[in-house]
Amino acid sequence: MSFGEVLEHVGSMQRFQFIYVTLLAIPVFMMASHMVLQNFTAATPDHYCAFRHDVTPGNRSLAEEDLLKVSVPLDEKGRPQPCHRFVHYQWWLLNATILNGTGVNATAAKMETEPCSDGWVYDRSVFRDTIVTEWDLVCSARTLKPMAQSVYMAGVLLGGIVFGGLSDRFGRRLILIWCYLQLAIGGTVTAFSSSFSVYCALRFLTGMAFSGIVLNCVSLCVEWTPTRTRAILGTLNGCAYTTGQMLLAGMAYLIPDWRWLQLAVSLPYFIFFIYSWWFVESARWLVTAGKLDRAVKELKRVAKMNGKHEAAAELDTEFLRSKMKEELASMKSTYSILDLVRTPNMRRISCCVSFVWFSTSFAYYGLVMDLQNFGNNIYLIQLIFGAVDFPAKFISVLTISYIGRRFTQATTLILAGMTILTNIFIPQEMQTVRTALAVFGKGCLGASFNCIYLYTGELYPTVLRQTGMGLCNTMARLGAMVAPVVKMSSDYIPFLPHVIYGSAPIVSGLAAAFLPETLNVPLPETVEQVEKR
Secondary structure, three states: OOHHHHHHHHOOOOHHHHHHHHHHHOOHHHHHHHHOOHHHHOOOOOEEEOOOOOOOHHHOOOOHHHHHHHHOOEOOOOOEOOOEEEOOOOHHHOOHHHHOOOOOOHHHOOOOEEEOOOOEEEOOOOOOEOHHHHHOOOHHHOOHHHHHHHHHHHHHHHHHHHHHHHHHHHOHHHHHHHHHHHHHHHHHHHOOOOOHHHHHHHHHHHHHHHHHHHHHHHHHHHHOOOHHHHHHHHHHHHHHHHHHHHHHHHHHHHOOEHHHHHHHHHOHHHHHHHHHHHOOOOHHHHHHOOOHHHHHHHHHHHHHHOOOHHHHHHOOHHHHHHHOHHHHHOOOOOOOHHHHOOOHHHHHHHHHHHHHHHHHHHHHHHHHOOHHHHOOOHHHHHHHHHHOHHHHHHHHHHHHHHOOHHHHHHHHHHHHHHHHHHHHHOOOOOHHHHHHHHHHHHHHHHHHHHHHHHHHHHHOOHHHHHHHHHHHHHHHHHHHHHHHHHHHHHHOOOOHHHHHHHHHHHHHHHHHOOOOOOOOOOOOOOHHHHHHO
16 A cells, blocks of 8 residues: 555545645745745836936926927937936037027037936836836946845755755655745845845845745645545645736736835745644655654544544554565665755656756746736736636646646746747837737646646655755756746847747757656655655
8 A cells, every 4th residue: 555545444525634735825926026026025116317416507497308309319219218318518509599599509519428426317107116226227237136036046946955855854844834934924025125235135035945845845735635636736736836826917007116015925824824833734744754653643634524433443553564565665865956866767757847847937937037028017917827827737737637747847848949039030029919929828838837846756765855846946947047037138139039039948848858757657666666666
């Protein structure tokens, strides 16, 4: 008897599982808010150099539009340049009557420009207050904005390494509770940041907590539910994340101040922290960790909640030992990250899955963290980018459940890559077509994420599942960290980011073909079972 059969014995998809999965899914609604929060809290509004204080020729005051005309040059689209102003006021640009009848020869005017030295004037009609307007992250300091997102992703990366290993050593429940608290405190205190460096440090800590929550929510869902329901539950969690993206658009529209928006997406995690103490530890992990007494206790609790009182009465450590002899006999006392590449099948799985995670995340965040380039109404674009995941994930769950994980993973990645590359050949003027292609590509990448979370949990054995998920999470965050850096290359070659964003998913889609199929296959408990598969 495998653990799956033990789970059927106490109730595999009944009252306990429905309540448990729901409570795990609720925090996921807010996870998307933290991941793409900087689309709004770090949005860059239109801006231009602040005026000098001595722009009143002839002791006459000028209207703001006239001050702008004589102080700031225009770009090729006829808009005020954001980073330069005239060294000398260009009075000749005004009607001569405004200047007390004094004419100025335009050909003699000096048109030299200089960087802004007195600050900037921001258009606050859409974004009232962001970290960009608060700390002037524009012009020579514009690279600090993507750096802030990269710092957050670095926290997510480190969190995957740290909390992945800790979860395999100390359990899923304890680490999940801690991560809820860390994100609640870190996210809340971020809203009171006094400087950009403090903001980045706090965002780093919330990024770490994000990883711990994602990893342990996935594992607890997978390890407490039967094989036949894993695809549906994984998709429901993905839909919760998608709903969170749409919810963020509405929240950002209603809360234009970045500090209040930061608070709004962080305070609910105190509630999640409180009710998470009710959570049950993964009995699969307890068995593989040799904690049979506690595993029996948790299984009895689940059996009683599911109305299986007879099953609860006959459960004891001897029952588990007799039913899981093979798994218990083949387990080591400790495992390390080296076990992910020590044997042939584990090595193949780790290499291919790591590449898939990296490419999916790399292309995904290359698209979703650059919404300002897809239209003026960023709230509507955010809503559309979120909504496209619903049909994408609905279709993916059908292919995952009836065709297979491997087919779904490879197909969604290759389609996403081809879509991104196609956008290179669409003129900038055809904004609607470009946006439609980007939305389709984002939907494919969302479906890829939906598949890979489930697929990875099924490929790795229980004794190394969190360590493997931690490795994959690390590769995903590396991709997310690199994405903003690649975007900056457009300053030199405009189409280069799209070439890189599109090529990576296609290559990783081909790599996914080398992974084993896990459709209707029981979860492996040990490395030996993976090697035999």
